[in-house]
Every structure is written in C-alpha cells, then in structure tokens.
Amino acid sequence: GAENEKEGLLKKADGGILFLDEIHRLSPQGQEILFTYIDKGYFRKLGDTENLIKVKSQIITATTEDPQSYLLKTFARRVPMIINIPVLKDRTMNERYYLIQKFITMESKRLEKNIYIDKNALISFLLYDCPNNIGQLKSDIQLSCAKAFLDYKSKNLKYILIKQSDLPR
Known part of the structure; x- marks a missing residue:
C-alpha cells in the first residue's frame, strides 16, 4: 500500500548529487526512468502512468565496461562530460x-x-594483474593485512608484517 512506499533514489537526491556505480547494470526499466529524467527533468515511479515527479539533481555515474557498448553509447549522448x-x-x-x-x-x-610490508610482497602488489581494478587491490590488501594480523596475534609479534605468503593466490 501507499504507506509502505519508499522514496526512490532520484527523489532522495533532489537538490543534491546522485552517484550511480556500475551504470551498465541498470535494468531496462531503470534506464528508461533515468533517460526520461535526463531528457525531460522529471520521472515517473515504476509502474505509475499518471504522476510526474520533478526533481533537480546532478547525476554522476561510473562503469568498468566499454564505453562503446549500446547502453553506454545511448547514455553518453545525454551526458555533457565523460572522464x-x-x-x-x-x-x-x-x-x-x-x-x-x-x-x-x-x-x-x-x-x-x-x-609493514616486505619487499617481495610489495613488488608482487606493484606488478600483479588486478582484473577487478582498484577495488580488488584494496580488498586484496585488506585480506593480506588480516592474514598478517593473525600472524601478529598468534606469534605475539611487535608489529604486523605483510609477507608474500599473506597475499591472495
């Protein structure tokens, strides 16, 4: 019922900035709502055919996909700046x-x-192919720190040292 309706992201961003990560994963319905908003300055809630909602917000998107894909080409035509x-x-x-x-x-x-990080572990981090980019690098470092922390605790060391053996395989 109406009492359970949640405010959507565009409405929540009214007067501010809406950041949409992994824009290429937006559903076709979501794309339609977003494109209507970008083109006309208003949108309708999913399934609503009558009520127009007008908001003012800036939209910033990010993707890891090829900008030449169909969705992103369609999206790029509506975007004033791509970085x-x-x-x-x-x-x-x-x-x-x-x-x-x-x-x-x-x-x-x-x-x-x-x-601290030993030389071999640092070189490995500097040179490894990180298929999922900076987010994966961050996660891999967190995982390595966690493994090194276990060593620190279990061996009662003076400091945490990330070694080659702490790196994800």
Whole structure:
C-alpha cells in the first residue's frame, strides 16, 4: 500500500548529487526512468502512468565496461562530460605504489597498529594483474593485512608484517 512506499533514489537526491556505480547494470526499466529524467527533468515511479515527479539533481555515474557498448553509447549522448580514468594496469608504478601505501595506511589506522610490508610482497602488489581494478587491490590488501594480523596475534609479534605468503593466490 501507499504507506509502505519508499522514496526512490532520484527523489532522495533532489537538490543534491546522485552517484550511480556500475551504470551498465541498470535494468531496462531503470534506464528508461533515468533517460526520461535526463531528457525531460522529471520521472515517473515504476509502474505509475499518471504522476510526474520533478526533481533537480546532478547525476554522476561510473562503469568498468566499454564505453562503446549500446547502453553506454545511448547514455553518453545525454551526458555533457565523460572522464575516463585509467584502469590499474595502465597506471604508473608511482600511482600503484601510492594506492598500496594508502590502503595499508587505512588498515593501519583501522586496526590502530603499525603495518609493514616486505619487499617481495610489495613488488608482487606493484606488478600483479588486478582484473577487478582498484577495488580488488584494496580488498586484496585488506585480506593480506588480516592474514598478517593473525600472524601478529598468534606469534605475539611487535608489529604486523605483510609477507608474500599473506597475499591472495
């Protein structure tokens, strides 16, 4: 019933910014609602044929898919600006090093413990092909920190050390 209706994302973003990650996964119905909103400034709730909802919000989207795919071509025609951010494998070693350092620092702060990484583990992180990009790098570092933390706790070490054996296979 009407008392159980939830406010949609576009309505919640009224006056602000709506970030849609993995835009290529948007359902056909969701695409239709979004394209109508972008083209006309209003939308209808799914299944509603009468009521127009007008909102003002900026939309930012992200995708890991090829921008030349059908959906993204259709979407790109409606978008005033597209920024291509290189995937991890196309980044410089300095950028990769910065990201590794940043993610380890984040884990160190979260655990409130010093975390170090040995040379071989660092080289592996710098050189490995990370198919799911920066998000996977972050997850792999978190997993490595967790494994190293178990070593730290079980062996009563003075600090957490990420070794080659702590890296995901």
